Every structure is written in C-alpha cells, then in structure tokens.
Amino acid sequence: MGSPPLSLLFSLLLLLLLSVLTLPTSNAALHRAKLLTSEFSAVRRPSSPTTYFEVTRPIPLPKTKPCSTLVLRHDFGNTYSKPPVTALYEPPSHCPLHRPPSAVVLEWSAACRGRQFDRIFGVWLGGVELLRSCTAEPRATGIVWTVKKDVTRYSSLFAQPHTLAVYLGNLVDQTYTGVYHVNVSLHFFFDSSTPRRPPAAIPVPDFASPADLILPISRSLPLDGGLWFPVQNSSDFQKKELTVPANTYRAVLEVYVSFHQSDEFWYGNPPNDYILANNLTNLPGNGPFREVTLRLDGKVMGAVWPFTVIYTGGVNPLLWRPITGIGSFDLPSYDIEITPFLGKVLDGKPHEFGFGVTDALDTWYIDANLHLWLDSKSSCTAGNLIKYEAPEFTSSLISKFKGLDGRFKTTASRQISMTGWVKSSYGKITTHFFQRFDYENQMQFAGNGxxxxxxxxIDSNHGTYTKHPSSILYSEQVHQNFPLYMYTETTDQVNDTYSLVSNVTLGFNEKKFSGERFGFSFSSLRNLQNCQGNMGVKGNLVTGGSGSTQQEYRYESTGGCYFRNVSSSNYTILYDEIEESCAEASPLGAGLFFRW
Structure with missing residues (x-):
C-alpha cells in the first residue's frame, strides 16, 4: 500500500473542506482537511532556499575522519503507490569494515522547490528499517534539510551486501509541483584509540554491544509502497513468521510506528457516543487512546504508547517553518526486551511475530527489527519463561456534553512484566523486563464545536535487569513523559473560506539510567516546543497567516551537556542560543533505580 500525504490539517471542521462542497451552518471543530500553502504577500520571499531542521543534540562521534559513501541518489516525483527505489549496497572497499566501526551515521539530505504536501518515508537495508521520517513542505523559493541519525546499533548489517530500499510516496502534477531531490549517505568512524575492556574472570556477554544479527519484521520486496505493514482498523493484526537461530542468548524487538489519514491526530478524536449523538458518523472517532501491542505466537510480549509526532503539515503548517515538530524528521523507535521469551522460540521452528493497534482507524504503518545476540561458542542455547504478567490495560471515560459542546476525560494504565532465563556458554543468565504506562486525555469542545x-x-516507564550467577551483567531503566496541549478555534466560516487559530505545546522528556560491569551512565532530556499560529484558508489553500515556534532543548548526561534555545517566526530565526556545557548539574539518576 502506498503512503498517503500527511498534512491532514487539524482545522477541526464539521465536514470535508473541499471546494466542491458547501460548509454547513454549524461551526463544529471536528475534521482535518488537506491544505496547501501559497506564497502569500505577507511573507518575504528569500533569494536562497530555506534550511529546515529538527532540534536535537549532535551525535557524539570519535575525532577521527569518517569513511563515507553515497548509497543512493534519486529524485522522488511520481512515486506514490509505486515500488520503493532500490540500490545494491556493498561494503565500501575504502572502509575497513573487516572490523566493527566505532560509530555509523546515516545522512539524509534533500531539497525541494514548489508546492507539496508532507510525505512519510522510510529507509530499509536488507528489509531492516533504519529511518522513518517526514518530508518538509517546500516553498516556491526552495527548501533544504538534512537528517543525521546514529545507526551504530545496525553495524552487523553494513559488513555484508544488502538491498537498500527507500519509499517516499509523492505526487507531481499542475497543483503539487514539488520533486524531492535526495542523497542518502553512510559515514563510518573507526577509533583505534578506544581502550580495550579488560577480560572478565568468568566470560560474560557484552549486553551493551550492537546485536550480532538483525532480522526484519517487515514486508518483503518486490512490492508497491513501503515495507511497513498497514494496520487499518482495531481488528487488523499484521504478522510475519521468523525462525530464530538456536544459539541466541539475547533478543530485543525494535518497533517503528507512524499514524496517518483518519488517525493522524488520534489524540484529538472524540468518543463515538459524541459522534453518533451529533450525527457526525463520517468523521474520525474511537476516542483519543491508542495502544500498539506486540505479540509472539499470539501472546502479548510488549506494548507501545506512542509519542504524538506532529508532521510538517500538521495543525497549522506555518508552525513548522523552519523549526519542525519534535520527532518529525527522525520518528522514534521503541525497544522491547523479549529475552525472557527466548525459551519459546529456540526450537528451530518458525514463530509468529505480529502487532495490532487498539481502537485503530485507517491507517497505521508498523514494522519491527529483531536484534539478536548469538553465542559464538555454542550451536544452541536453552531457556525458559519463569514468570509472566500482562493483564489487559484498564481504562475509563468520563463524558458530559450537550450538542456539539462538552468535556471528556479518558484515562488508561497498563503493566507488563516477564522474567526468564537463558543458558549458553556464558552460563545461566536471568533477565527481567517490565513496562508501566499511564495515560490521561482531557478534551473540551466549546463555541458550538x-x-x-x-x-x-503519556507516562512510560520500562526497564531491563540481567543477572549472571557471578554478578549483575546489565541494567537499564527509562522513564519517558510526553505532554501535549493543543487549542484550535475556527472562525469566519463563509462558504469555503475560514480562519483558524492554533496553539500547541509539545514535549518529549526522558530520564535514563544504564549500568553494566564496566560502569554506568545517567542521562536526562527535556525537549519542549511552544507554538502559536493563525491562518486564512480558502478551499484547501492557505491564503495568509503567521506561525511562530519557541523550543528549549536540554540534555544532560554523565558524559556532558547540550543546551539549545531557539525561536522562529514566519520562516525567520529570531534567536538561537547553543551551549555545550551546563552551569548547574541536576541529580540525573534520582528515582530511576528499581528493585527486582
């Protein structure tokens, strides 16, 4: 299935804002319409392309010169619902990939000129997804942007030839004129000065190293559209069978998730009772809660309560120029430690890995990468799941409305816990993994909708604790908090013309503790955007308006600190403050330790 445009603008209208339809007399703020921006006179046109960017910290890299290779160059024009663009990746002969690199960076560089919706795209190597991202929306004078992603965890892939696949579903005609000109490169870093770790008295595995093997849980080439699986409703369960090598001693499932069409703004979907009572059955519903579940042979082994990524055409496209929404250029992936389940899949037989989405509407794109650590001194390992708890999530809805105005409060919580052992040449290793989630959504409609x-x-807390008979091998605990505030008001509706005021606050906060036999580390991230905008719309074209964004990004860790405070208005950067040392250190590890 091809990738649809992403900019289902959260303009909160009662019916589709298409020029062939007439708006009703109601002001219901309930629907998302596709909008394109025009170069209206209120915005000064620059003489050179505008550089778009997502605020993030620089990737920590060795001070050595990288060994780089261009793996794909392509112009994405009419590519919607067509096969992905592919190229044969071979380990570059000028890079010493006979030894593991210290770091690997994937670089996506793109340029576009004209008019175009935002488009979802993915990059896969050997079926393993390396990057899920959204394009920037261009302007008549042109735009450029670059995404750099640390892909060191996929190092085992780069030593062998694979097919590189990129899907970016785009349309070009008299209205949508933007062609995306793209370069994809890999940069390999080798740091010979890195000190070697001392050998352990008893051989133990290195849980902090990249996996030895990565198996894709994605659709296989050849196909039309992306390699991700489309989940189109709450009963749609996508799956793939895999055979896990018999000498595996650790397994982590990495999940990629993105949401589109009727569920692009799932967190703003009202409950079905409200929709039915107001005869709005053609609009998205199912309430604002979504959970992605991951299953092994039908049994839940983990869940994802996703971060609310807003794409570059979302809510008000003018908010994201040139600072884009958190996660829009590099959508987060989610790790689930499934080592306790290994005893179920070490029999050499195919097993079913699958995923679904609670209350989903069309469409969610989901795939996963199975990271496996192999015992090089043994042809087989053995294991057993000794404790498992995964009760269904609990939820509640408080609803009070009259006509198109009302209030709704939706809450949910979930806990998943599992413990199992695996016996290999390293001995018997016991692993405990848990997830805890809490969710609250308060929604209000006023002004006749x-x-x-x-x-x-959304609060997410997960952790892994691994114990060897002689010592604790590895532990990690991560607490994430995703706050979202969104205000939208539609006014001045006359036929196919209206005005939209929007305010958005979006945050991605994370605290992480990890430790293993060679040391431990803490990190803390606070990433917050505040956005304000207004725009006039006629038909599906933005005719005027403004947008401004302020963002503060603060990352602290045992290895250093990075701070950035930046603001933009109508394509112009107002200020940009960057510091690579923080004046005051915070107790990063406070409250992160857990007991088994």
Missing part, C-alpha cells in the same frame, strides 16, 4: 482543547499526558 468551533473550539477544541486537548490536554494529554
């Missing part, structure tokens, strides 16, 4: 306010918080 012309105003919608959403206030949502």
């Amino acid at each position: 012309s105003i919608q306010v959403v206030k949502q918080t």
